[in-house]
Amino acid sequence: MKRLLLAFLLCSLEAAASTPRPADEGVRFRTLDVVLTSDAPIAAWQVEITTDGGDSRIVGVEGGAEPPFDAPPRHDPAALQSGRIILAAFDTGRALPAGKHRVATLHLREAGAAPRYQIELVAAGDPAGERVSATVTVDPRSPTP
Numbered sequence: 343m344k345r346l347l348l349a350f351l352l353c354s355l356e357a358a359a360s361t362p363r364p365a366d367e368g369v370r371f372r373t374l375d376v377v378l379t380s381d382a383p384i385a386a387w388q389v390e391i392t393t394d395g396g397d398s399r400i401v402g403v404e405g406g407a408e409p410p411f412d413a414p415p416r417h418d419p420a421a422l423q424s425g426r427i428i429l430a431a432f433d434t435g436r437a438l439p440a441g442k443h444r445v446a447t448l449h450l451r452e453a454g455a456a457p458r459y460q461i462e463l464v465a466a467g468d469p470a471g472e473r474v475s476a477t478v479t480v481d482p483r484s485p486t487p
Contacts, residue, residue: 368453368454369451369452369453370451370452370453371401371449371450371451371452372449372450372452372482372483373447373448373449373450373482373483374391374447374448374450374459374480374481374482374483375444375446375447375480375481375482375483376389376391376406376429376444376445376446376447376448376461376478376479376480377442377443377444377445377478377479377480377481378438378442378443378445378463378466378476378477378478379441379442379443379476379477379478379479380440380441380466380474380475380476380477381440381474381475382440382468382474382475382476383437383438383439383440383468383469383474384437384438384443384466384467384468384474384476385410385432385433385434385436385437385438385467385468385469385471386430386431386432386433386465386466386467386471387411387430387431387432387445387463387465387466387467387476387478388428388429388430388463388464388465388466389428389429389430389461389462389463389464389478390426390427390428390429390461390462390464391426391427391428391429391448391459391460391461391462391480392425392426392459392460393425393426393450393457393458393459393460394425394457394458394459394460395455395456395457395458396452396453396454396455396456396457397452397453397454397457398425398450398451398452398453398457399422399423399424399425399450399451400421400422400423400424400425400427400448400449400450401422401423401449401450401451402422402448402449403415403417403422403427403429403446403447403448403449404446404447404448404449405445405446405447406443406444406445406446406447407443407444408438408443409436410431410433410435410436410437410438411431411433411438411443411445411446413431414446415429415430415431415445415446416429416430416431417429417430425457427448428464429446430464431445431446432467434469437468437469444481448480459480459482461478461479461480462478463476463477463478
């Protein structure tokens with residue numbers, strides 16, 4: 343009896359494992375580049391990014407395009423899978439030259455209506471630790487089905 347029950351369970355597990363699961367309909371992935379622009383060198387920065395509308399989750403954070411901000415920025419890992427994240431980075435030895443630079447990349451999972459992304463520059467500083475004027479934008483790439 344035990345062997346019969348075991349054989350039945352094994353067959354059930356095999357059948358369940360081989361049954362194709364339907365793909366998540368309406369789910370897409372998007373990549374957003376975080377771009378910082380300043381007329382002064384940047385040695386530190388902090389931004390807050392939120393999503394509004396739709397079903398959007400942050401699923402990954404990458405660094406920027408060039409040193410010293412090519413490593414992923416500091417962030418709370420618990421903020422992943424939510425619609426709000428604060429990113430920050432600093433380097434006391436080097437700074438980005440004045441200009442426009444990609445300082446981070448976000449990977450998002452979206453479903454339903456397209457969300458709106460809002461970004462706010464909390465702080466930007468030069469190598470001496472002085473606050474500098476800067477702007478920050480997100481540059482969305484095309485969604486991947």
